[in-house]
Amino acid sequence: MRESQRPQILDAGLRVAGSGQGATITLERVASEAGVTKPGLMYHFPNRDALMVALVEHAAIQLRRRMIDLLSTSLEMATVADRYRAYVQAAAEGENMRAEWALWFQSAFCPELQAAWTRQLEPWLSLPDGTPPWQRSRLMTARLAADGLWAAQASGVHKPSAADRSVILAQLIDLTRDGEAE
Numbered sequence: 001m002r003e004s005q006r007p008q009i010l011d012a013g014l015r016v017a018g019s020g021q022g023a024t025i026t027l028e029r030v031a032s033e034a035g036v037t038k039p040g041l042m043y044h045f046p047n048r049d050a051l052m053v054a055l056v057e058h059a060a061i062q063l064r065r066r067m068i069d070l071l072s073t074s075l076e077m078a079t080v081a082d083r084y085r086a087y088v089q090a091a092a093e094g095e096n097m098r099a100e101w102a103l104w105f106q107s108a109f110c111p112e113l114q115a116a117w118t119r120q121l122e123p124w125l126s127l128p129d130g131t132p133p134w135q136r137s138r139l140m141t142a143r144l145a146a147d148g149l150w151a152a153q154a155s156g157v158h159k160p161s162a163a164d165r166s167v168i169l170a171q172l173i174d175l176t177r178d179g180e181a182e
Contacts, residue, residue, distance in 0.1 A: 005036055005044065006043070006044045006054075007043055009037075010042060010054060010055060011034075012030055013051065013054075014099040016029050016129045017035055018097075018098040018099030018102065024104070025048075025055070026048065027042065027045070027051060031146075032046055032074075043093035047066065049110075051169060053114060055103055055118050056107065056116040057116045057119075057120065058122060059099060059177075061120060062100075063090055063121075066090040067089075070090060071083075080128060084124075084139045084176045085142075086124070087121075087124050088172045089173070091147065091150040092146055092149050092150065092153070092169050092172070097154045098155075100154070101154035102154070108122040110114075120129065125143060127140075138175045139175070140173055142175035142176050149169070153165070
């Protein structure tokens with residue numbers, strides 16, 4: 001039996017999303033990048049919407065895997081601060097940063113894409129009831145700033161220097177530390 005071309009197509013879709021053509025992800029471009037025919041691609045993804053949802057899921061799963069690698073424990077045993085720290089690091093150091101950001105940006109216009117990101121990130125970014133307000137605000141500030149760093153690095157718009165990025169990342173990590181409010 002022939003191995004599914006689905007993973008190959010999704011990886012090709014991330015390459016297209018991360019390229020100069022990322023704003024225009026089409027079935028034709030992804031098929032060409034994957035080295036498959038358009039009907040071959042459509043066997044797995046019958047239309048662009050199905051492909052886009054699968055690409056977001058694929059990108060979010062890769063992000064989730066990077067976060068798991070950054071944890072010193074299992075997701076179930078991790079504190080909310082551990083989860084946010086992993087998110088901040090993974091967002092700032094992503095290998096498919098440009099592709100992920102392009103897909104994230106397109107999610108602003110499509111509820112199905114938003115839902116795909118939410119499914120993967122909810123276990124990482126949900127703040128449990130009872131999270132003290134000082135910690136809630138610090139963690140949310142770290143996440144939102146990490147999203148901004150991610151966007152600046154991926155887009156190249158006012159991208160910080162390597163030295164500035166290192167300091168910014170250290171400050172964001174500091175916001176995720178457990179302890180008393182300052």
